[in-house]
Amino acid sequence: MTRNKVSSLIMYYLSYISVALIGCAAIGIAIFFLSVSELRNTAEHAESTQLQIAAQDLDTQLKVFETIRDEISSNSFYRTSYLAQNKYHEVELLHNFAQYNSYSVLSSDYFLFYRGTDSVFAREAKYELDYYLSSINRVVTEESELHTLTRALNLISDVTLLETGANKIMIVYPVRLGSAGTTQIAAVLCFVMDRSVWLERVFSVSGKQTGSLSIYYHGERLAGPQNTAISQLPLEKGAIYSDKNWIVVSSPSGDFLLSEQIPPGGWYSGLSSFRVIILAMGAISVLLVLLAMYLIARKNHAPIRRLAAQVRDMLPRDGSADEASELRQIEFALQQTHQQNNLNQQLLADQMKLLTEQSDLLRQQVLLLVLNGNISEGVRRQLTTLHLSLNGAYYCVYLLHFGETVEPDILRSIEKLSDEDATLYAFRVGEQQAAAIGCFAVEDLTDGIPKLIQEISSALNCDVTVQKGMVVDALEKMPASYYTAQCKPDTKQEEQAGPPRQASGEWIPCRFLAMLLDDIRSGNREAGLTHLQLLLTDIQTRYTSLMLQRSVVADILSEMVRLSHELEVPILPEETGAILVYQHSSAVCRDLSALVNRLFDRLDEQRARLASDRAMRIRQYIDQHALTYDISLQKLAEVFQLSTKQINNDIRSVTGMTYKGYVLDIRIRKATELLAQPSLSVVQISERIGYVDVSSFIKAFQSATGLTPAAYRRAQSAATTIDPI
Template identity: 20%
Template sequence: MKWNHFKSKLLLKYTLSYIAIFLIPLVILTFFIYQNAVNTLRSEIEQSNVNQLTQAKTIIDNGIKGLQETASRISYDEQLTSYRTHHPYYSLEAIDALFQYKATSSIADELFLFFRGDDQIFSSRGQENLDVFTNHYRFQTWDAEDLIWDLNTVPIPQIRPAEQVDQGSRSYESMLAYLVPITPNSTTPYGTVMFLINESSLTNLIDSILSDYHGLTLIYDDNGQVLAANYHGETITPENVTALFTLQPGTHSLMLNHEQHSVVSVKSDNGWTYVTAMPSSQFFSRIVHIQTVFVLIFSMVVVIGTILAMILARRQYHPISDLLEFAKSSTSTEASPPGNELEWIKNTLREFSQRVDLQEPYARDHALLVMLKHGHTEELTREFKEKLGIRFHESHYFVICMSWENKDAYDAEHPDREPVLHLVSEISLPSYGAHAYGLELPQPNQLAMIVGFDITSDDTDTVNEHMESIVGALITLVADETDLTPAVGVGKVYDSSEQLNQSYIEASTAFEASILHGEGSVTFFNKLLSETSDSSFWVPKDVLLKLVQSLKQGSYDVAAQMISTALNNLKEEKPAVALLRCICFDILNTMLKTASELGIHHVIHQIPQVTSFETLEELERKLTSLAAQICEEVKDKSETEESSLMDQVVEYIDENYTDYDLSLGSISSKFSISSSYFSRYFKEKVGINFSQYIWQKRMDEVTRQLLHTEDPLKDIITRVGYLDTPNFIRKFKKETGVTPGQYRKLHSANAVSGDDEDEEDTDS
């Protein structure tokens, strides 16, 4: 049952508010707008005509300038040399080139290319004899001999006024001829390009820009000769033609043929003058017409404003109405609706909030992973982390990486998997003053734990001993609860949670050493340094190890910090220049070796650039730039691999969504990825979670089979991988509003009546 809009107090409140806010100020403004509009409209119309004529003038001037540029391009076009145009083979290309030049011109109706002294002329239509100007293009006053003489002798660009041109078959066009000698600006032109311009192309352009214009249009050259004109049926004396030419640019009122005319005149840079003249009665009739329309519009503003206010109020209420219907369809309560629609929405938001709580673990894991990789970030505010149940109030922090050699322990169906995930998600060790958060890493079969603890002593040995005790307690707890013995890597202790990314890099380094020793081994990063010989001279071993691991992880911040630390140590030691270069090569070799292991081989070409340095500051900039490039490629490679893997997963789901055993765990196991990481990344990739995607695929297949087959409903539901038929029917009806049998009857002409019987049986 839909909400009754006519009885909605909320809709009435919106309507009255819009009337008060919109209608009342509008009525007040109409009076002032009307007074101002009537006073300024006359001058605006005059100025508008000036602007429009100026616009037309600019377009025509640009068109003429474009013809000059076309002639210039023709003169330098290798296809249009005298040799190629007369050549039996290349002449076709030349004609085609002329056609292209003609096609690109906005005002030229035809163009001719003439080589002086020749008896042939070339156009877009082909090669022709000069008698074309007696047979096809015969001018009224410009005879063929004078035309050919002008083609051979014209020294500068010259335009002839429009005149009638006989094109044969009693076809007459009023055209202007524009002659441009080529090469332009040459004292000895070798040819002439002649453009034929239809007079109506120029005058119609002016008429189209001057809206509702019916009057005289004239274009003069710099000598006052009329090049083109459109009289629109009016007559004008030669004296008036001369008078119009002598007018100054602007608007004028002039008596023409015993009738008052409004005249607009503008001049162009090339000396041409553009003039339009229309009867003043026509010019100012628009003002009277607009005044009448304006009065009518303002007299109706109250009615229109009220209707508009109602429409806006309805539109404002429409989203609330939609939310209300959604709330009513989503809520599980059958109680009578409250008096205000917003109460329904509030109740629905409360239910949605509970659903969001179910997604909180995924958001929590993402936040922890961001802290491990990037340390402190602006997106992870303290309030946001506390809402996710993540609190860092301890004095010291470190990171543990752990995994099991027994891959079965990470099988989705293994009985020990769920307990260990649940166990490490959050652990409190009150006796040690420690609190830990665990999460699955994107790498298969690998976990990380962020451990924070409080200790009053600042002695390094005491802090490390306390850390080792905590690690031992955590390993024992995991082993006792799961019967699994992990390989563990432990990072150094820091006094700020913002340095967790460094501890994570160290833990990853220690973890790589730990897995080499097999299951059950524990490696501390600070002890790993003492167990290895220091072959790096004045560059500490821990710096090189963390540099290597940060490059592998794509953590630029840590890599840049390690490079800076290494070079700062060198600045303090001040070794000899030769030894300094050897030590710097040690850092560079470490980075290049790591890049090679990551499959990034092209950076080897940057050795000459990096090794050519004069100061340690310059070397630091170059090494930092190299580290940024390696980290960026590691991230890109990781994102590409993740995207490719998820494409494979989606393809696998699309092919096997009808499998009864298809589940989050089975897919995680098949593709060797952690289930929490898969669930989170799948939603980012597809836009909906895994279970919704499977349901939608099965739903689409059921509706398809309902429409295109006559199979019983039970068989269809079973084939798509859904075993609980009654539950499916209830979900189907909730989503579509009808049962599957009703859906088939509504959308298919070949419905099977037995489906309804099946549904009744399954519902019972």
């Protein structure tokens, strides 16, 4: 079955279309939910704001009722005794009473009921309660209702809401008529109103509400449908409560609750048209995105088409790739190219490996020629060709003995130790032996190489023994360094001769060198000269060759130079250079003894100088802290890390006094200065010069001067008042 050719452009189209559709769907859903949520929040906020305005207005209306109550309470003319005496004033009060009707839009009528009677004071005239109630829109219809209302009005002691009919309610305020201190409730002020008036007032203030509205006064329904759960919500003053069914607002005074029932489906009556707009915008967005994706895919596919046309000649001749897509054709062509490149790279790698082996062999042969002293012009040219830089002030050969075969990794690691002051070339000289030629700018750098080679071998888990040859100053003298490296004994043989001491990782001729170095460190001149003589005798006994003796003496000098740097008492280069050219053993004994004596002299001078400097620092420290409480000999010993005996000796060397005497002298001299100031008491002076209590100061001062501080002050004062004439 023939596989149809599928263009990669189609795959590009499908990929981009899938991504575009998913993106558009996600964007559309996000926009829809965000829009719905924003509409809900906006509608809820608007409704809550309207209810807050209405609740605040109801508080205001309630304050109007309280204002009327306060005005009537403060007016003594409304007392029944006054009304019975003067009919003229009754007419005037009726006129004033009628004006209260304009104060509030909620009350349809109002009257003042006198407690303990059945009389009222209304806008038109003074009536009996039953006659008045029957004349204003039939508030009560039966005599039993009248009796119930009368009993309730006589018992009211606080603002109360009374129901007087299906749609009628009264808000009743107790009124105290009479003087300011009167506590007895003489009458009650009743405001009669329809329930519908409250809803009309809310609608007029905040606009028509979308949902069903209810008004509660202290939990009692004023208007709207009854909902016990809403009316009993413990809302704080001015608070708002909302859920998916209700919005409840508390007035600023907390007297009123306004609840609005959210209509089924919310405030989304216009959402259908909004959804159509969103769908239209989404469809347009999808079309635009698809068009953009098509253009992008076509633009991105153009290089693939061009590349597929260029590699068509590289496709297999059997026609297996003709029906494949452009990407598959490019893949076939790349595979062919990769295979060809692999063959070429393998051939090149083989040739490079052969060339490297030949270069390593030539390098090894040239370095062997240098090691054996064959420094001809041809060898120098080969060194330049192989980039082997052997131009330095000093040269040294290091012989490496391996436990098994030579490890190439160690040789490469040794050559990586090279820097601007030292150059190392390591190469094989046998099955288990290798050599490293070092070229150095400074002679001291030759000493640390064996230790570094040992550390490298330990890191690579290889057993290597390093033997260092003598340091030479010319490339032609390289055989002498190589010869001395070969002649040095193995470390295990040295251990059989006596306890060795390793210095800088090198071989030490015998145990006497370690003793000599210890004597120099401790400053024992006599023992050091004795061990030096034993060391030279041992060298002359071991080695009969003058060249080997010079090599060993060079190592001894190297150790002494290293120690002198450690002790910061350097040995001059000309002092060591003159010793290495000796021709007779007596000369080297004389010169080495003189060098050791000079080293001891310099160490003595250095120790004396350091002791003097230290004593001066101790004295300066005492001068700065002698007047403090916490200075002591033990503290000085801790600060300078010396014994108390050494501290005392150092102080005596610069002051001629002990620590205690010197501190006492400073304090007494300061005390005599302070005693000249009359404003300072003896206690203050003792504190200033570092005494914990005044008795210790008086005792010390009298011991030093023969007088107490007070006597000394009197003596000084008397001396200053004597006429010098």
